Amino acid sequence: MFDTLREYQKGVAEQLQSQIASGTLSQVNLFGGSRYSLRMSFALETARVLSCNEGGENHCSCESCRKFRNLTVSNVVIISQRDHRSVIETSLSTFERLYNDFSRQFVIQSIRRMLLQYHPALLTGSQTQSQNAAAALAGQVSDLLVDLARMETGNASQAKKAVKELRSALKGLFTATKKNTTVTIGQVRALEQWIGQTSMGSGKRFIILEAMEMTNTSARNSLLKMLEEPEKDTYFFLISEYPNRIMQTILSRVRRYAFPPLSPEAVGRFLQPFYLHDKQYDSLESFFLEGGGMDLSRATQIAETLVSSIQEQRYLQSSEFAALLKELDEMQGYEFVLKAMLALLAKVMPSRALLKLSSLVNTTYNTAQLYNQNNRLMLESLYYRMMEEA
Numbered sequence: 001m002f003d004t005l006r007e008y009q010k011g012v013a014e015q016l017q018s019q020i021a022s023g024t025l026s027q028v029n030l031f032g033g034s035r036y037s038l039r040m041s042f043a044l045e046t047a048r049v050l051s052c053n054e055g056g057e058n059h060c061s062c063e064s065c066r067k068f069r070n071l072t073v074s075n076v077v078i079i080s081q082r083d084h085r086s087v088i089e090t091s092l093s094t095f096e097r098l099y100n101d102f103s104r105q106f107v108i109q110s111i112r113r114m115l116l117q118y119h120p121a122l123l124t125g126s127q128t129q130s131q132n133a134a135a136a137l138a139g140q141v142s143d144l145l146v147d148l149a150r151m152e153t154g155n156a157s158q159a160k161k162a163v164k165e166l167r168s169a170l171k172g173l174f175t176a177t178k179k180n181t182t183v184t185i186g187q188v189r190a191l192e193q194w195i196g197q198t199s200m201g202s203g204k205r206f207i208i209l210e211a212m213e214m215t216n217t218s219a220r221n222s223l224l225k226m227l228e229e230p231e232k233d234t235y236f237f238l239i240s241e242y243p244n245r246i247m248q249t250i251l252s253r254v255r256r257y258a259f260p261p262l263s264p265e266a267v268g269r270f271l272q273p274f275y276l277h278d279k280q281y282d283s284l285e286s287f288f289l290e291g292g293g294m295d296l297s298r299a300t301q302i303a304e305t306l307v308s309s310i311q312e313q314r315y316l317q318s319s320e321f322a323a324l325l326k327e328l329d330e331m332q333g334y335e336f337v338l339k340a341m342l343a344l345l346a347k348v349m350p351s352r353a354l355l356k357l358s359s360l361v362n363t364t365y366n367t368a369q370l371y372n373q374n375n376r377l378m379l380e381s382l383y384y385r386m387m388e389e390a
Contacts, residue, residue, distance in 0.1 A: 005038060025046075029235070032241075032258055035082075036288070039259050040078075047073075047206040048064070051204055070108050076205075076206045078119075078210075080117060082210060084110070085332075087288050088114065089291060091107040094291075098274075099153055099158075100153050104148060104159075111170070122191075137173040141173060144162070144165055183211075183219050183223065212238045216370070220250070295331060299328075303337045310345075313390065328375075341361070365382075
């Protein structure tokens with residue numbers, strides 16, 4: 001168990017393996033760390049091992065483990081706010097280029113992670129028209145993945161055809177689905193009902209919740225009740241980039257695991273099967289964002305333009321600013337640019353002024369995500385406030 005993941009996060013792998021073997025694994029676990037530190041991968045692998053009746057070995061071929069390899073499982077629910085589009089587009093481009101077993105499996109798992117957000121447990125009958133449309137599209141994508149799993153690899157034309165069909169179906173799904181920004185009270189109630197149903201399969205259920213720090217008060221309070229006394233054979237994995245922002249009453253009920261960023265060597269090992277030749281990336285985030293279509297060099301230039309304007313107290317012309325915002329809309333690069341701006345400001349601003357601007361950026365962005373505000377309007381308002389505060 002954890003054989004593949006161990007070479008990237010050895011400490012966490014050994015900790016989890018020891019606790020599973022001794023029967024001391026907590027039912028409520030918090031995986032905290034930076035993005036692309038494999039927190040979701042560890043949560044899913046832990047669920048696979050606990051669901052397996054054969055010891056959870058890496059190459060186990062039992063029915064449960066076979067389902068986990070393609071993530072066609074019914075005992076796992078994911079509620080996530082992550083950018084699936086970048087990873088999925090990277091996986092499709094990789095399969096189109098390599099059309100081998102590795103790249104096919106990468107496509108299947110990348111897309112299935114997103115589809116687990118459309119678990120029947122979360123479809124309570126009170127969805128909006130757009131949510132119902134998204135669920136229907138998710139079913140179409142799922143059918144295409146079944147066909148892909150049966151397809152012979154090694155055929156470039158078949159791979160290209162499969163990728164074209166998936167891109168077409170996913171385009172509609174991405175359009176119909178707004179980015180999930182938080183766990184809603186409706187989802188919490190649906191989870192409560194699901195947990196209370198008659199046991200299935202292995203008898204264990206797994207709930208993976210991402211960005212707990214972004215939940216609203218009513219959802220947090222309802223979640224707290226579930227986490228205080230979890231039902232038998234129900235496991236929660238909370239995934240957070242900022243675990244210290246989670247309310248203390250929840251933190252007191254979880255077992256915490258720290259996921260450090262992957263080292264450059266670990267990033268290199270992870271990317272070996274992608275056959276990138278001499279091209280190197282300093283992080284998995286850069287690899288996936290670029291694979292998803294973002295021009296990282298241009299996004300960095302935009303961040304530099306905004307920071308120079310703030311530092312020099314020179315307002316951008318409205319036409320120039322509008323053009324930059326249009327570019328960010330097209331590349332969906334708002335979050336990347338904000339992070340790049342903070343990194344640049346850290347090099348040129350006194351610590352007190354930097355702290356003030358960092359707080360402003362984080363608060364503004366988190367509020368926009370929580371209430372699903374328009375990113376363009378968010379950055380426009382933030383820019384003028386930063387000009388005033390700097």
